[in-house]
Amino acid sequence: MLTLESVKGWYGSTQALFGVNLRVPPGKTVALVGTNGAGKTTTLRAILGAVRTEGSVRVDDVDISAKPTHRRVNDHHIAVVHEGRGLLSQLSVLENLTVGANRAQRARIDEVLDLFPALQGRTHQKVSLLSGGQQQMVALGRALLRDPKYLLLDEPGLGLAPVVIDEIYRYIAELCSRGMGVLLVEQSVARAASVADELVLLRVGTVDRVIDTADSAQVDQLVADAFGVHH
Amino acid sequence: MTGTTMTRPRRGGKNPTVGKGRGVPRLLTRVAVFAVIAAVPPLLFDDYWVFMSAQVLAFAVATLGLDILYGRTGQMSLAHASFMGVGAYTTYVMATNGYGPAMQLAAVIGVALIAALVVSVPTLRLSGMRLALVTLAFGELLAWAIRNTTDLTGGTQGASVDPFLFGRLDSSEPLHAYLIALVPAAIATAFAVHLGRTQLGRRMLAVRDSELAAESVGVAVARTKVTAFLISAVYAGVAGWLYAGITGFIAPPDFDLFASVYLFVAVVIGGAGTVLGAWLGASYVVLMPEVFTLAGQPNLYPIVGGALLAIVALVVPDGIVGLGRNVWRRIRGVRGDEEESK
Amino acid sequence: MSTASGAPHVRTEGLTVRYGAFQALRDVTVSLPAGAISGLIGPNGAGKTTLLNAISGFTPIAEGSVHIGHRNITALGTRRRALAGVVRGFQTVRLMERESVLTNVLVGTERLPQPNALAQFLALPSQWRARNRDMAAATEVLDLLGLARQAHRRVDELPFASRRLVEVARVLVSSPSVILLDEPAAGLDQEGRQELAAVLTRVHENHPSTMVVVEHDVDLVKSLCSYVIALDSGAFLRDGTPAEVFGDRQVQLAYFGRAASADA
Amino acid sequence: MGDLGQILLGGVTTGSLYALFLLGVLIVFQVSKSMNFAYGQVGMIAAFSAWFFYSEQGLPVPVALMIGVLLAVIVNSAIDFAAIRRIPAGRPGLDLVVTLGIFLLITAVMQQLIDANAHTFVSLGADTRTEVAGVVVSMSDGIVIGLTVVTVLAAYLLLNRTSLGTSLRASAEDAGIAQAAGVNVRALRTATWAVAGLIAAVVAILVASRLSVDAFYMTPFLIKAFIAGMIGGLDRFWLPLVVAVALGVYESLAVYLLGASAGTPAVFLLIIVVLALVPKRFVNERNEVRA
């Protein structure tokens, strides 16, 4: 279980999170939704320890709030796909995939490349030469290579063609069913509702509500309340 | 523009106060503040400090120029002091041939422009460290040229420059030097402020931050760089002219790599990209050693000065201006402008 | 081939772009109707961005030509094309991070006739006239995009969505006749997308232009564009109305990975 | 012919020293994107304090050298730890200003602690020499060239053939992302700065043994190494190092053929000509990411 308890987060002196509570159980997908600037990305950064935070972040009952980022990632099997991909543009595709990975993880490289045939044969190219969508595949590949227990995804579908998005979500669902806990940031509530077990609505750095995606009335209500769009 | 103009709850829809209207009163306030501050040295200080204040004026002009090149256009130059040297030595050569300060100034501007053109053309394709390197090369070549033309420039030994004589003003008198320097310093400042409000100024910012974005809206990147280079060289040249006239003595080390680095320090410590920052930075560089003298420890500066510089730079990463801005923002924040703070 | 309102027709002929041995575009001949908003779709890596790059001059062309109206602009550099009216946005937002929203938008007025550098520096009257005109244009665009209140904020403090809008505003401020936008709605939330679509439509009504929008959001493309071009693996695939293109079997296979249910 | 050979040997040796020194600059630049203006002074600390310990305090030479090297390693790591790391992102130029401050500080402190005079240093093989084909080769020349070749090769393999190298380059580009990928960026940084300190110490000691030691002697070296780095590109590997050696040779030849005062202008004219003529792709420092 990945648990956040009253987590606050700051950028310099501006506060972006005002006490976020969140639980991601293994084998479940939790989707974070909210308008632009609600604090979704910041929540993920808080889990990684990449912003200044207060409050507790626990993984399987171990408090990790005091640990540096690389320890959180390595010791607790967390992997992340950053907003805007977060690739290292001067490194090759292969290096981007394997950076920071241990030997066992690196051995899974073929598995990952099978998943994204578009990357095969280009592993020694600099990532900056790939198209936007191909780059997103590298970002995902890097996270999946690690075979994480908890996967943090920040808008993985951004800039991807529908065909790839479908593929990715199908794969995520499969991983999830194998016991991975997924925390997904997704712009489209419809999409989030279709893949996640739970929707968490963030509003100005706090959790506004948590709803079960099985309840479609609540989902509609959420869309209406949060995004002011009426269907 | 009515109708579909969007009103989102978190954005609000009031019209912006986009700069208009407050121009004139603001300008007057600024001029008044400048005048008041400028009046302090002659009224309150003794000769030595008036002399130091005149030095600050000369260095402020140089720093303003480098700020246009580095702070705004993002082009790193390690030859800015060399351009000061071009100005100073042109002044010297003109003076020894009997020309007065006005002719000197005209020649300085001309020579600085030519030198800048010569340097900037091979640098067009360069940026960052590479550019810095070519400018450094220019600086070294200039120093070498001076060292090897003793008859013309005084060589390694340096040269003493006749003071400016403007009517009854004689720049070997600190007060007169101060008054003479005030005029170009004020003009240079006014132009630098104004530049920020022109398309030329914005082109520079665009070139600094993203050449691709600049090109995409039609900015001529190379031409903008050259323009910035020319403007900054003229500023440096004028500063060199002032420096020569105020101190009355120039030598190659005044314009060497370290001198350029110090101008760079002035820009960064003051706050890159801002006019006020250039002034503060120039003051820091010129006056900080004097603070130690004031405290009766003149030989302590070389020891503590370095540490102090490192510490100041770390404490105010956005320069002194940035520090002021943060403080100001915090004060405003406390007053509670809720819509602004998220 | 211009419409009455002045927006030109944009045409590429046999366009080929190579990166080493790799062909990013292969003999692409497309025609973008004058004064319309066209959508450019295709799977990742299809060459959409490359096509925009080729039209705006950001990538060298191996073969083929680009035409704006009757003018062949293949030989023109990026900047000349911008001055000729072709202005683009970038897939990754490119802003002057430490400057205000207003400054970022005002940079876009470069295309409008500006007094020479000396006149600007010396604050001659021509400079003041230009300044007032640019301000008016910027104010209008900021109002339109709902950025008016943020005009004096530094862009690096803004949330991502607003930053995207600033990039769009920089493109729009000079009312260019050819507008190329690369995934302008990426990263925007639902409401943001709808607003952006509304704004683009409105801009288009006020200042007729030939607009090309690369987008992966099918709904957005359908609601915004009157014409769609599909690319795949660097080659032209199909063009037509949104209904025609999205209904095309080949497009569906390439883009959705399955045929038929394009109404998803 | 013997003279020319002698000049070339001198040039290659000095050039190797530039290159080895530059290697330290490069690895630091590559992981922390910063230029350390005080780098030469870090080396100076090693040699000068070693001199102080053996000559003034009577410690055995090897012990004194060891202490010197250790000091350099500590100081270089401390510069990163206390200063460079604290520079917030997106402040170009601040690293130069901060390290300039440190440069001045170190210079002043060493002058104060030891003195401002020049001293001879242990010769480390400079006085063991043989003649090969009319060229006098000293052991010092051999040590310098050999050490440079070995170190550079080792560094190349480490950076490009190991996962540690990938991690290093990843940290260089974006520490946040590298960390999130599981790289211990802090440890890597500290290690790099320490290694760079070691390199600076070794170079400074070799230079001292060939010239003499005082509080300032490394500055010209630093400038030459930076120049080579800038011509070659600080984000590359081979090119800047080759340029460094070439610079040493070129400088020697210019001084020999054109006279001592011609050295400087010759070097800088070369720079201008090279940068004006090389193809654009060698000139571009770091392309903006496309689209």
Added chain:
Amino acid sequence: AGCGNATGGSKSSAGSSGSSANGCDVKEIGPGVTDSEIRVGTTMPLSGSGAAGGLGTKEGQEAYYAKLNAEGGVQGRKIKPIILDDAYDPSTAQKQMRQLVEKEEILVVSGGEGTPNFLGAVPYLDRKKVPAIAPYAPSDELGGDKNQHVFMATVDYIQEFEILTDYVLDQETPKKMALVGVAGNVGDNAKLGMEKALEGKGIELLYVPETPGTTDFTPIATQLKQFDAEYVFLILTNADTGGLLQAMSRIGYTPKTGAWAGMSDDSYIKEFGALSQDMLVALETSSLESDNPLVKQFVADFTAQTGKAPSKFNQLGWVQAQLTAEALKRAEGLNRGCVVEALETFENFETGILPPVTWGKGDRAGVDAVGIGQIKGDKLVVLEETKSLQK
């Protein structure tokens, strides 16, 4: 000559201090003089490549003034020397001198060390009409009837190198000689001196100017080796002298050498003596081994003050202070004009350190003799006591 012609023009009255150097008004009290203290000062390189000389000179001056003050000072006042660092840089020297004159309000400039840096301050001192007493800046720009405010107490490098060359020519007739000198006034003067001595003798001379901060001396060494001079003269900083000798020995070229007087200082011999065996060195100051009672007195006094034996630059500093104090003692009024008049009364004044010092109206040369020494082991052996060109 760039300095000279510009300086000539600036005779305008800029003296804000109210004292006039022309004529001695006995009642006038000059700046820096109080009932209990007289402030004097100068600048020297205390850091940077020229620091070796500056530091030693400063120590010498301070030791002398300490002794003098302990004995009661001058005219009932203690002398306060203020010595600022000019880092061997002309402009810094000029700025520091401005500070000394305008802020510290010194009465006169007491000594100084280093040629280019001191020359940087000269135009300013000239404008302010501040007398400078016995600075060590052996340049042809100063001394004789050149600059009325600067009273020299050493010969310039032209004479020094002429005498040094003459000494060699007395012993043997080399075919070729070479000189390596710091580019600028210093090196040029040394070259001029050698040329004078070699004139008409058919001896080839190679001059190699050097810039401080050279990282590789091999090319210069090789050039010298190729030229194959029997004698190589050097006028370089300590570090560069050492570096060049080392490079020469590395390529197996070991000619006879000769150097400027700075090489007779302990700071050099202790460090580079081993590389400099048998090097001829000009001697500007007396040998400490001399039987002259004044020398014995000096050594005893200096050792009593500092607890160690004096070096050449200590000697220089000491004598600079000594001459300054003597001028103050002789001055009828404590102002600049009277000090200048007092200085003009010096005639064959014996310091025990320098050759006899003589200044007069229109003559600021002070001294016209140089001795010759040689480095043997870690000692300096005197070959010839001070020798004048005139004789």
